[in-house]
Amino acid sequence: MSSTTEIREQSAANMNTANANPSKVNAARASSWSLWTRQTLAVMSLEIKKNFLSRRALLLYLMAGLPLVLLSALALFPPPTDEMGNFSEMSVVYAAIYGGLILRTLIFFGCAWVFMNLFRGEVVDRSLHYYFLAPVRREVLVVGKYLSGLIATIVLFSITTVGSMFIYYFWLFPSESARFFFDGAGASQMLAYLAVTCLACVGYGAVFLLVGLFFRNPIIPALLLYGWEWLNFLLPPLLKKISVIHYLHSLVPVPMSEGPFAVLVEPTPAWISAPSLLLFTGVVLFLASLHIRRMEISYAGD
C-alpha cells in the first residue's frame, strides 16, 4: 500500500474506529504505528540536521570540546606539583574532572541548550506552527524531537567522555594506561562513564524539554535546577532522591568525595538507579505530551 493511501486510510480509520470490526481496528492500529514511526523518523532527520548543523550547535560543540582542549593543555603544560605524577591517583582525579566539569556542568548545560531549544527555539524562530499544521500527533513531535536531541547530545558527550579519558591517561602515562585499559579496570570504567553520560542526557534531556515547553524564558528555571543539582550533597536523604544527579552518582565507577559538609547516604543500587531514571524520563515526557496537546501558537511576546 502506498503511504499516501495509508495516511488517508489511517485518518478514516481513526474516525470510524467505533463502528469498525476488531480485525479492521487491529489493521488500523498497525497502520498507525507504521505511520507514526515514519513521522517520528522524518521529524528526527529534520531535527538532527538542526542540532548538528545550525548556528545554535556551535555552543554545543564548544561545550563538548572544552574538556578535550583543557586536558590537552594540561598534558602539554603540566602543573609544577607532582599531583599528576602518580598513576594510582589518576582515576580519582578523573572522577573529579568527570563529575565536576563534564557531568554536572557541561552535560547539564549542553542538554539545557539542546532540549530547551527543541520547542522554545522554534517558538522564537516562529516556525513551530509548520509542525503543528502537519497531520501528525503532537506526541509524535515530542518523541521525534526528544530522540533527535538525545542523539546529538549522546554522540557529542560520549566523544567528550571517551576523548577526555584517553587524553588524560595516555598523554602522561602511555604504557600504564595501555595496561589499565586493556588488562585492567580501565575499559569497564570507561563503559560505566559512558553509560552515566547517556543516562544523564536521557534524564536532563527530558527535564529540559519540559522546561522549554512550560517557560517563556527557561534560563531562570534552568539555573534554579542547576543550583538544586549542585547543592544535592547538602540535602537530606529524601530530598536527594528528587534529583537526577543523585542517581547518576550512584552509577559512576569511582566514587567522588563530596566534601566535609556532605550529608552521606547509602548510594542507590545501579539496578534501581537506571530504571528509576528511565521511569522518571517517561513520566516527564508524558507530561510534555499532555502539555503539547493543549499548546496554542501565539508568537506575540516570545
Add this chain to the structure above:
Amino acid sequence: MTPTTSSTTTQSSSPPASRPTSTASPASVASLSSDKMIVFEDVSKFYGEILGVNRVNLQIAPGITSLVGPNGSGKTTLMNLMTGLLKPTSGRICVLGTSPDAPEAIFQKLGYCSQFDSFPRGATAREFIEFYLRVHGYTKQETREMTHSALGRVSLTEAADRKVSAFSKGMRQRVRLAQSIAHNPSVLVLDEPLNGLDPMARAEIIRLFRQLADAGMYLVISSHILHEVDMMSDSVVLLHNGYVVAEGEVRGVRDEIEEHPIQILIRCDRPQVLAARLFEHEQTVEARIHNDRQGLFVKTRQPDDFYLLLNRVIIEQNLQIESVAPVDDDLNAVYQYLITSDGGQTR
C-alpha cells in the same frame, strides 16, 4: 461554485444574537450535512480579558469565503481556531466532521497558509516543502512529486532550489502557499495570501484560487482588501471587533463601498514619474509621494481599472516596482464607513 444568498445579512456591531448563519444559500446549507461544512457553533476566544472573537456562528460551504475586517477584527483568530493553533474559550468548531483538536486527522484535509513570515534557516523552497511533507508520512518519491507539482502551481519551479531567505516577500508568500496546497487538501485556509504580491502575481494567484474553488474545494481567505474580495469570493464574512457583523453574498458588501476610495501604496524607484502618469487618468483621485521618496500613495474609486492602468504605466515607463499594497489606515476608514453608515442594515 458556491451558491450564495440573494442578499447580505448584516448584524449590528453590538453582541449579535446567537443564531447560526451561513455563507451559503439556505438551500445549499440544507443539502449539506455538517460533516460537509466548516461549522462554528457559538465560538468565543478571549486572550485573558481581551476579546478575540465572540459568539461566532458560521457554516461555511465549498467555494471561496472571505473573512473581511480591519486589523484586530478577529480574522486571524478565527483561522487559527479553525486550524487548532488556538483553542476556543467556548463553543465548538468542526471542519468537515473533524475537530481541530485532532491534528492527525484534520490536516489530512486542511492546508493553512498563515501570515507568519518565517522559515527554517537555510532551507530552499523545495527543501522547505519536502521537509514538512516527509513529516506527513509520505515517501521520498511522493514527496518529490508533490513538491514539484505544488511549486509549479505557484510558478516557483525555477526558484525551487534557491534559499527562501533570499526571496522577496511575494516569493516567500508563494512558497507558503505552495506548502499549504502541496498535500492536496480539500480545505484551504489563507491568511492575507495576496500581501506583498505584485499585480501580475495577484491575478495569477486569484486565478489559482478560483480554479481550486471550482474544483469543489473550500477556501477561507482573510483580507482587508475589499475589491479583491469582490473579485474572487463567493461569499464574505465581515468581522468587526471580534463580532461577525455581516455575512453573505459579495455584491451586498461591494455596493456598500463602491463610493469610497481605497488608498494604495506603491513602492518603486521613480514615484514622481509614476505620479505624473497616473494623474493623467480619471481613475486616480489623489496621489502623494511617500516621505522617503521611494513610494507613492494613490487613492482610487475604481481599483480594477486602476490596477490595469498601473500595469500599463509600469511597462511603458520601465519602472522597478518593489511592492503594491493597500494601506491599512484608510481601509479602516472603509470599515468604519461600512459598519456605521446605516447601522449595519441590509441594502
